[in-house]
Amino acid sequence: MDVNNQHVENPWEKLSELIQLNDAGQIIAFFESINPADTALAVSRLKAAEQTELMMLLQPQDAAEVLEDFSDTLAGDIIGELPPEQAASILEELDSDHVADLLGELDEDEVNSIIEEMAPEDAREARSLLQYAPDSAGGLMIYEYLDYRSEQTVQDVQDDLQNNREKYSDYDVQYLYVTDAEERLQGVLRMRDLLFPQRRTRLGEVMIRTPFHVHVDATVDQLHNFFEDHHLFGVPVVDDQMRLQGVVLPEAVEEAKRKRSVRQFLGFSGIVGGEEFRSMPLLVRSGRRLSWLSLNIVLNIIAASVIALYQDTLSAVIALAVFLPMVSDMSGCSGNQAVAVSMRELSLGLVRPAELLWVLSKEVGVGVLNGLALGVLLGGVAYLWKSNFFLGLVVGGAMALNTLVAVLLGGLIPLVLKRMKLDPALVSSPLLTTVTDMCGFFFVLSFASVVLEKL
Amino acid sequence: MDVNNQHVENPWEKLSELIQLNDAGQIIAFFESINPADTALAVSRLKAAEQTELMMLLQPQDAAEVLEDFSDTLAGDIIGELPPEQAASILEELDSDHVADLLGELDEDEVNSIIEEMAPEDAREARSLLQYAPDSAGGLMIYEYLDYRSEQTVQDVQDDLQNNREKYSDYDVQYLYVTDAEERLQGVLRMRDLLFPQRRTRLGEVMIRTPFHVHVDATVDQLHNFFEDHHLFGVPVVDDQMRLQGVVLPEAVEEAKRKRSVRQFLGFSGIVGGEEFRSMPLLVRSGRRLSWLSLNIVLNIIAASVIALYQDTLSAVIALAVFLPMVSDMSGCSGNQAVAVSMRELSLGLVRPAELLWVLSKEVGVGVLNGLALGVLLGGVAYLWKSNFFLGLVVGGAMALNTLVAVLLGGLIPLVLKRMKLDPALVSSPLLTTVTDMCGFFFVLSFASVVLEKL
Numbered sequence: 001m002d003v004n005n006q007h008v009e010n011p012w013e014k015l016s017e018l019i020q021l022n023d024a025g026q027i028i029a030f031f032e033s034i035n036p037a038d039t040a041l042a043v044s045r046l047k048a049a050e051q052t053e054l055m056m057l058l059q060p061q062d063a064a065e066v067l068e069d070f071s072d073t074l075a076g077d078i079i080g081e082l083p084p085e086q087a088a089s090i091l092e093e094l095d096s097d098h099v100a101d102l103l104g105e106l107d108e109d110e111v112n113s114i115i116e117e118m119a120p121e122d123a124r125e126a127r128s129l130l131q132y133a134p135d136s137a138g139g140l141m142i143y144e145y146l147d148y149r150s151e152q153t154v155q156d157v158q159d160d161l162q163n164n165r166e167k168y169s170d171y172d173v174q175y176l177y178v179t180d181a182e183e184r185l186q187g188v189l190r191m192r193d194l195l196f197p198q199r200r201t202r203l204g205e206v207m208i209r210t211p212f213h214v215h216v217d218a219t220v221d222q223l224h225n226f227f228e229d230h231h232l233f234g235v236p237v238v239d240d241q242m243r244l245q246g247v248v249l250p251e252a253v254e255e256a257k258r259k260r261s262v263r264q265f266l267g268f269s270g271i272v273g274g275e276e277f278r279s280m281p282l283l284v285r286s287g288r289r290l291s292w293l294s295l296n297i298v299l300n301i302i303a304a305s306v307i308a309l310y311q312d313t314l315s316a317v318i319a320l321a322v323f324l325p326m327v328s329d330m331s332g333c334s335g336n337q338a339v340a341v342s343m344r345e346l347s348l349g350l351v352r353p354a355e356l357l358w359v360l361s362k363e364v365g366v367g368v369l370n371g372l373a374l375g376v377l378l379g380g381v382a383y384l385w386k387s388n389f390f391l392g393l394v395v396g397g398a399m400a401l402n403t404l405v406a407v408l409l410g411g412l413i414p415l416v417l418k419r420m421k422l423d424p425a426l427v428s429s430p431l432l433t434t435v436t437d438m439c440g441f442f443f444v445l446s447f448a449s450v451v452l453e454k455l
Numbered sequence: 456m457d458v459n460n461q462h463v464e465n466p467w468e469k470l471s472e473l474i475q476l477n478d479a480g481q482i483i484a485f486f487e488s489i490n491p492a493d494t495a496l497a498v499s500r501l502k503a504a505e506q507t508e509l510m511m512l513l514q515p516q517d518a519a520e521v522l523e524d525f526s527d528t529l530a531g532d533i534i535g536e537l538p539p540e541q542a543a544s545i546l547e548e549l550d551s552d553h554v555a556d557l558l559g560e561l562d563e564d565e566v567n568s569i570i571e572e573m574a575p576e577d578a579r580e581a582r583s584l585l586q587y588a589p590d591s592a593g594g595l596m597i598y599e600y601l602d603y604r605s606e607q608t609v610q611d612v613q614d615d616l617q618n619n620r621e622k623y624s625d626y627d628v629q630y631l632y633v634t635d636a637e638e639r640l641q642g643v644l645r646m647r648d649l650l651f652p653q654r655r656t657r658l659g660e661v662m663i664r665t666p667f668h669v670h671v672d673a674t675v676d677q678l679h680n681f682f683e684d685h686h687l688f689g690v691p692v693v694d695d696q697m698r699l700q701g702v703v704l705p706e707a708v709e710e711a712k713r714k715r716s717v718r719q720f721l722g723f724s725g726i727v728g729g730e731e732f733r734s735m736p737l738l739v740r741s742g743r744r745l746s747w748l749s750l751n752i753v754l755n756i757i758a759a760s761v762i763a764l765y766q767d768t769l770s771a772v773i774a775l776a777v778f779l780p781m782v783s784d785m786s787g788c789s790g791n792q793a794v795a796v797s798m799r800e801l802s803l804g805l806v807r808p809a810e811l812l813w814v815l816s817k818e819v820g821v822g823v824l825n826g827l828a829l830g831v832l833l834g835g836v837a838y839l840w841k842s843n844f845f846l847g848l849v850v851g852g853a854m855a856l857n858t859l860v861a862v863l864l865g866g867l868i869p870l871v872l873k874r875m876k877l878d879p880a881l882v883s884s885p886l887l888t889t890v891t892d893m894c895g896f897f898f899v900l901s902f903a904s905v906v907l908e909k910l
Contacts, residue, residue: 271799
């Protein structure tokens with residue numbers, strides 16, 4: 001089988017028809033016939049009622065497979081619309097880390113009513129998953145692992161594997177864990193370690209003792225470093241008493257890191273309060289975007305009030321009005337570059353949040369050089385336009401100085417926000433541009449006031 | 456062992472001392488004693504000459520382990536400074552997908568001189584890796600896999616596994632592939648499939664025939680979809696003749712997706728021409744940032760020239776100068792939100808690049824609502840400030856209309872750029888803000904010109 005399937009023009013129309021026909025078999029066949037990416041596209045374009053119908057029509061396992069291809073936000077929206085018992089039976093088909101992600105998208109009442117409908121075992125797992133932070137080992141681990149006692153033999157394991165072939169075939173884990181009567185982690189075996197020993201050998205004799213493990217609270221970055229250092233297919237997760245709680249797979253860690261950088265990108269662009277998709281209701285989309293814009297407009301008003309203070313200077317030299325937005329825009333750009341470098345270095349651990357002086361020492365050179373370059377450029381344009389050397393000096397000087405301010409500030413802001421436990425992706429840019437706007441306006445207009453009679 | 460190790464104040468100072476002592480053993484012990492993230496920090500802060508010394512001092516395998524924790528850019532810089540024979544022996548210790556990433560950071564001459572120093576087998580592999588795009592199955596695959604012939608028996612495999620235990624212990628792959636004399640993929644076995652059959656069974660009898668596979672040109676997104684649909688530990692990669700070329704692991708796909716969103720975030724923030732780290736030389740950092748800023752300043756000058764056309768209006772009503780930057784800034788924010796949503800939907804396949812009308816239909820509502828809200832807000836501020844209804848109308852109207860323009864344009868730009876094969880992350884924002892600045896200035900000043908005697 002190849003990953004390339006047929007490309008259908010408007011797959012949601014066909015899907016919508018099939019839902020009307022109430023024919024689950026044809027829907028599955030349709031999904032299998034199209035490009036996997038188009039399944040998500042087709043489902044996302046359905047009306048909410050049709051999405052619900054689709055989920056009710058499919059077997060829980062098939063519905064779960066469809067939802068796995070979705071972003072958590074979209075899948076959560078669909079799950080939230082379903083009757084709790086249907087939602088529960090679909091969630092039971094998903095890996096536990098997926099379950100945690102989806103439940104994280106719902107409000108508490110929805111979560112509780114869904115969990116109540118789950119099989120006792122699954123409900124217990126779901127409840128315990130929700131007690132961990134989504135980006136910790138506890139939130140990323142799966143419960144689908146195999147554990148045995150050290151007294152059991154290779155033969156016992158082989159029998160168990162054979163008897164539960166069906167059930168285990170969905171398990172991603174390639175290790176067998178050995179625990180004691182209190183569920184404390186004692187050892188690990190790789191599947192292939194079962195190939196060599198005699199069948200009556202006890203696991204305790206062949207297992208790797210004191211295996212690698214992580215605590216339930218380990219962060220995504222710690223887990224990432226762990227898997228960079230150790231090429232393993234999974235790591236057991238233990239609690240304070242060394243009791244085995246689950247297994248984290250390296251894909252889950254990479255996925256969590258990827259999701260984090262998506263959130264970062266969206267936050268940086270002013271998409272807040274969760275992901276936005278155009279299939280969401282208009283008022284939700286408009287409202288969320290406005291919530292961020294209204295904060296920004298207040299900041300903008302504060303910044304621009306500097307211009308109001310210098311109306312006399314401005315009406316004396318109206319040409320300055322042309323350069324005000326340029327100086328502030330360009331400084332914002334310079335500052336955002338420094339913000340991005342700091343955020344990247346923070347996320348890689350290449351700078352610590354306390355190293356403000358180190359960042360300053362590294363940014364001051366860039367700020368001076370780029371300030372000079374941009375100042376000469378914009379000052380030159382001003383000089384050439386009005387043939388006034390002092391206008392060039394005012395504009396160029398303000399541009400140069402404000403670039404330096406913006407670069408230094410941009411470099412520092414993410415570190416300071418990180419220390420204050422605020423999200424740099426969300427707060428850096430509005431904070432930076434407010435200050436650089438104010439300073440930019442102030443430099444241009446106050447420099448101009450000084451040499452007003454020469455302009 | 457736990458993932459939390461000791462936290463050292465300035466790990467690079469200690470590391471620098473140890474390098475002077477020329478004591479590889481102590482360096483290794485030091486790395487093992489500190490937090491894994493701090494290893495990258497410590498090495499990144501060394502002088503370039505010290506980094507080279509460190510790499511020469513360590514055994515290639517240890518050096519490779521250090522470099523694995525680095526971003527490709529940093530690791531590539533370090534590798535590029537080494538004598539080719541040393542670089543080659545370090546690369547030989549890395550997985551083939553890592554090798555491809557690092558070689559991708561070097562220029563052609565460096566790559567060739569390193570490959571010449573590699574063992575013939577590794578050199579052949581490296582050369583063939585470089586012929587594939589880094590984000591294709593060919594660029595992401597590893598060569599570390601096991602393949603056998605269908606005539607071989609389970610016993611043959613067990614013997615081979617036992618005889619090559621050392622070598623295979625580094626292999627990440629959990630499947631055995633079966634190929635014919637022309638290396639064409641015929642089947643696959645999971646390790647655990649070897650547990651059940653008789654030892655004299657031939658692989659051809661127990662293998663899964665016509666297994667899942669992907670073409671060397673499969674994209675990251677296709678691979679991601681593949682692994683979403685099939686929970687496998689790896690997928691064999693074949694060429695046009697179905698010859699087995701390598702194996703792609705799911706972690707490699709997630710990692711490639713994560714790197715892509717990092718590039719996206721950096722591009723969006725004006726960090727172009729590769730990643731920037733503050734350990735890089737000042738002139739490189741300053742120059743790369745300037746290359747993007749100089750384009751932006753030209754665009755800014757073009758946009759602001761609109762203001763110059765309306766100097767008379769502006770000197771008649773100097774209060775307008777306060778609102779010009781606000782209208783253009785806020786529209787830029789609104790537009791960037793729409794850009795981010797389009798980029799995200801494009802990357803998830805939830806919108807196709809040709810669906811301009813669909814995006815318009817979804818953005819027009821948001822644009823009208825948010826335009827009205829922001830227009831009333833900013834218009835209200837203008838009215839209250841100068842107690843002039845017409846000033847409020849001009850500012851509010853311009854704000855509302857420009858928000859609509861920005862939102863529509865922001866939604867469309869990434870789709871259009873994608874169709875033109877340009878990188879939306881890099882080009883969207885400068886393009887958008889230039890147009891929204893121009894339109895914003897134009898709306899404010901031309902509306903004001905119409906009702907000039909009332910202002």
